[in-house]
Amino acid sequence: MEKERQEEIIRVLQAKGVDKPCPRCGNEKFELIGESGMQLQENPNPLMWTIMGPVVPVVLISCSNCGYLTQHAQGPLGLVRQSK
Numbered sequence: 001m002e003k004e005r006q007e008e009i010i011r012v013l014q015a016k017g018v019d020k021p022c023p024r025c026g027n028e029k030f031e032l033i034g035e036s037g038m039q040l041q042e043n044p045n046p047l048m049w050t051i052m053g054p055v056v057p058v059v060l061i062s063c064s065n066c067g068y069l070t071q072h073a074q075g076p077l078g079l080v081r082q083s084k
Contacts (some may be wrong), residue, residue, distance in 0.1 A: 027065035
């Protein structure tokens with residue numbers, strides 16, 4: 001991930017008050033893992049899942065101590081990149 005994008009994401013999360021300790025171990029340090037997408041499934045039956053379907057762009061954050069992962073939807077944070 002580009003350094004500018006990392007800094008933008010961190011800045012936005014800090015502005016939104018995303019600064020609480022890890023809910024699992026209480027550690028206060030986190031790492032930005034990267035960006036991903038959470039695929040939505042119309043049919044919750046895992047045998048019927050496909051690779052097609054809507055995707056929610058997310059930012060992945062990990063506790064630097066225990067590795068607990070959190071996902072933040074990019075839309076409400078204003079971080080969704082516009083396709084060109």
